[in-house]
Amino acid sequence: MKRKLEDFYDDDFFTELDFIRMRKYNPNLNSAPATASSYNFPDQITGHHNCNNSAPTASTASTSGSSQHSPPSLDPDRIHFFVRMISQGKTLVLNGKPEDKVKLIHEKIQTVTGIPVIEQRLIYQGKQLQWEHSLAECMIRNDAGLHLVGRMRSTEHPQVWQLIDHLVSAIFRLCKGETGVCLEEVEAMLVAFLGMTTKKDVQVNHLASHLNIFQSLCAPTALVMLYMSPVKCNKELAEKLIRTFMLSCKTGLQKPVYSQCAPVALEFCKLLGRSAARDDPLYSLCRSSLGSMVEDIRIGRSSRNHNHDDFSNRMCVIAVEDIFPFVTELANKLTEGSRINLSLNEVRDFAAFLRPIKGAIKDLPDFEGRVPVPLMYILPCYDDEIKLLYLMLFELLEKMRKCLERIKGEMAMEEKEDDEWDQYLAILKEMRGIAKLYQGAEDMFWSNMKLVDVSLQYLIIVYAKRGEDYKWIIGHKHLLDFESRRNLVMLMLPEIKGEDEELHEMLIDRSQLLSESFNYISKAKPENLRGGLFMEFNNEEATGPGVLREWFFLVCQEIFNPQNALFVACPNDRRRFFPNPASKVDPLHLRYFKFAGRVIALALMHKVQVGIMFDRTFFLQLAGMNISLEDIKDADPYFYSSCKQILDMDPIIVDQDALGLTFVHEVEELGSMKVVELFANGKNIVVNSRNRKEYVELLIQHRFVTSVANQVAKFAKGFADIVGDEKIQKLVFKTLEFEDHDGMLHGSENMISVEDWKVHTEYNGYKETDPQIYWFWKIVEEMTTEQRKVLLFFWTSLKHLPLDGFGGLSSKLYIYKSNDPIDLLPSSHTCFYRICFPSYPSMALMRQRLNIITQDHVGCSFGTW
The missing domain is CATH 3.30.2160.10 (Hect, E3 ligase catalytic domain)
Structure with missing residues (x-):
């Protein structure tokens, strides 16, 4: 619920807004103060003026941790002012005469606090006060706010102190409705602070000090108060300033240093969470920023008992207790209702906050891989969080199982309300991460996934994204089908560039196919090959994807030809190959194995079935697995x-x-x-x-293994050149079942179905009822298996279809009516899966023409000029 401006002058608001923060710096506060004056904030923090009451005398000064206050002085000549003790998080309420020297104030502070005068430094408006000056000379007026710091800090970052002091003062003047405050100047002060704080060469200890000053002077509180203002321009200014702070920290600081900003972001989240709605966009921004700051840092026990004099510790330590509430908040929202209520950003926040919490639990001294569920109630620390996380897992698992069951039902009815489904995989990944912390929980997670494996497969096929981490599911790939496993692998392979982008060009002489292909591929930089290939045969007109598909098929046939001594065919299945231990008869054999690895990776990347299969021993070694x-x-x-x-x-x-x-x-x-x-x-x-x-x-x-270790290593290196690195290379083969790789590289082993061919063919110039079309399919039905393969190759540059048949091709096939004389043979445009022939007058003539192009030496060539 939004608050009104008068709320900022209501004592209860300050009690609600800042009590937790005050307890952090003042452990003597055991309950919320009754009024805002109990905090003893300076005037620029509370917004109150005690014009009718003077402060207590110096001899009876009060602190924020005290429950006793002296009666106000009635002397109108005395100055009522506040002294904020930075190191202890307390505020002294003092008064004195204008002619009193600063040294007298130091002595009064020593009387109250016991801090030696020589160790004290008083800061006012960014400047250190000199002992010999009077209060009047220092321009200290009624309700002024001074800051007491230790001797070693007295001269540190005076510009920052002054800048933030002016910023906070200006903000509270805006909150009180004072005129004469320039909004542009307020913004300029924050920009100047960020310029000093987030510049590239800023030292880590200086960054921590700057941010500590920002918090110590209660700048986050002031900005949130301004954001809650009913005055539109004030609210807009506050939102702009908070957004600028978060964005500048993210863009101006490197990741390790960026985490230093987490305590400030945490304070913004707490203040906004208490005063604005949880769906407030500014709160969501601050929460996301905090998540990105803490996701890669180590967190531990609460820092509330740490020595607050340690400046850097105060700024960089974030505890489990600090960020676990955000996990709970997002998990509760996730489990509400029958559908997923989190946006993609909220799912990312959920993952970001979970990551350091899981790390902290794993860092427990007694953690041995899994938390023993029966004993988690007697763990030395994080007991509440560990129990809540375990219960949270059960709730999430029940919710997600129901959602996945609903997906299955909607798929069956073809009523796909999939606006939320793209988040499911990310949520499941985080749930599995939680389950890994507890004994038996991961088995429970996967047992539930088994019940909804069809939905899981659908999510991977439709919603898995390139660049995301799916290693969490690869260990349970038996829950997936071929199509979903294939999709995961394709996401690991580089994405092919468009035709208008720069491609790696090759001009190959058919008579020197293997050697010239070797030179073009082995000498190229991997990044050039990943971008895409442009293929052309010497003295031939045809170019484009169809020619490239033909080249892949032909060059793979040569690489795996046993006569070239690189690979040996399996005795029981001549389509399968493994490295030849005697390949070293060729001094270039290892370079050729690296070349072969590149070609196979490129063939998979371009989705070309080349009619080759690996032996199991070869496949397992590429996956980094043992051979039995x-x-x-x-x-x-x-x-x-x-x-x-x-x-x-x-x-x-x-x-x-x-x-x-x-x-x-x-x-x-x-x-x-x-x-x-x-x-x-x-x-x-x-x-x-x-x-x-x-x-x-x-x-x-x-x-x-040993006899072909060098050959396999070089092949794997060539494959890794294309996919990125050796880890991805092994992951590709680990993701696939042995038979999956057969399907992706070799293609379907089923006979070519003429009916399936017809279903996936369209016509241009002909109609399906034309006699030429009837004759064509009748002739194809009469062809042998090999003739059909040659015809398919002539038409598409593919001799082997994908496992899912013609439906697995990138487009439909086309029959075009040409205006050529009837004595000419059919022609093809393999790039577009298009065959063209004239209106032959008889079935016999058409059969004769088709019989010519289905001879292997004709159908497997595009001809010459």
Whole structure:
């Protein structure tokens, strides 16, 4: 509820607004003061003038921590003034005569506080008062506000003290409705302060001091009071100043230093939270700013018992208790009603505040990976927060499960009210992060996700965004389907530039396809390749995406051609390949493996199916995973069978040395046999029933890992060049199931469906009822599988369809009616998936023309000039 201007002169408002802040600096305040005068704020803070009452005499001066006040003096010649004790967070109420020297005031302060005179420095309007000057000479008038600081701080940042003092004074004059205050000058003072505070070369300790001065002089309180003003121009000015403060800190300070501003942002949040509505845009801005300040810092126990004389500690320490209320506030809003009530910014705030809290819990001395739920009520600290966070998880899980069930229902009815669905993945990520803190909670989280896995898959396919972190779900990829896993991988790969942007150009001679492609790709900078490719064959007219798709297919066929000695085909499945241990016959073989890694990553990035599949042993190594006996079955069936026999043999027979084996492996190298020890002195260690499992594991390791380690490493490096780094490269393969990679790289293994082809084909110049169209599809139905593949390649530059068939292509296919003479063959524009042919007069003539282009050597070439 908004407050009126008169509220600022109401004592209860100050009690509500500042009591928590006052207790922070004055532990003697055990209950809220009855009136604003109990705070003993200077006139520019309270906005009150005690014109009718003089202050207590100096000998009976009061402090903000005292419950006793001396009777006011009736002497009209005395000056009533306040002395703010910065180090203790208290305010003294003093009075004196105009002719009194400043030194006398120091002595009175020593009488009340015990602070030696020599250790005192009095600051008024940014200047230090000299002992020999009188109060009149220092221009100290009734209700003036002085600041007492320690000897070592007396001359520190006097400009900042003066600037903020003037700023606060001007703001309170505006609040009291005084005329003559220039709004532009008020704004200029804050801008000047920010210029000194957020400049790039500002030292961290100076930043902390500046912000401490800003808080000590109650500038946040003054700005919030001005924001609550019913006077429109005052309110607008306050909003502009607070926004300027937050924006300047964010844009002017580097991330580690930026966190120093958190206590000020926290105070703005508390003040606005108490005086304005929680949906107030300015409160939301301050809360978001605070979240961005604390999300990457370590927080701990409350700093309320720290030594307040430590200037820097006061400014940079944020406690769990300080930011946990914001987590609760956002979680409560999240669980209200039947739908998600948080905006995208609020979801980001929720994540930002959770991050340091989770870190603080993990930093507990007794934390061993998970909080034991039965014992969390006796933890040494954060017990309230840990319990509340656990209960919060249950509420959020119940709410999200219902929301995901509703998604499933709305998908079935095709009534998708998806305005809020794009937030679900981010919320689920934070929930899983909370669940990881507690024993058994993560299993509970994933059990609930299993119940709504269809909705989870839909969210990933439709709402997952490039640049977001989805590693949290990859460990449970079995909950996803191929399409959702593929989408996650595509988000990890670089985004292809548009045709109007600069592309990496290649002009390739078909007769030198592999060597020239190697030169263009291996010598290019990775960032140039990520941007996109422009492909052209020497002496051929065709250019564009269709030619690029053809190049991908042809060059991959060459790379994985066993005759080139880079890869070996699996005996049981000639479509599958793994690195050739003997590839070093070519001195450039490692450079070619790096080239191959780049090409495969680019093919995935461009969504081209190249008809190649990896052996499982190769795939697992690229994912950084171990290889087991069952994984080698396709790569070397004979080797697999031999290992299996060793493990299954009767132990008694093995121990009788019937096998005659030691820990060595015989390998063929350049036509001769070579014996390799599996470990030091392995040739003298006999294989028996106790160590045979180790022997088999070492054999597998040497045969499929050690012998090709350099080749795999270079391939992975080439792949990483395109996707960004090695971590992403491994993540790509970890995200996919083995069969997923087959589908993305090789394409569908199903026969090409003519019916599916028809459904995804449109016509230009022809109608579906024309005899030429009827004849065309009749002829295609009669074709062999290979002829259909060649026709598809002629039409699209693709021999292999995506797993989801023609529907998985980037666009429909088109049949165009051409005006060419009927003695010409059909032509194609593969970039646009377009085939063109004239109005052939008979089915026989059309069949003859199509039979020509479905010969492999014709359909797989665009022809020459």
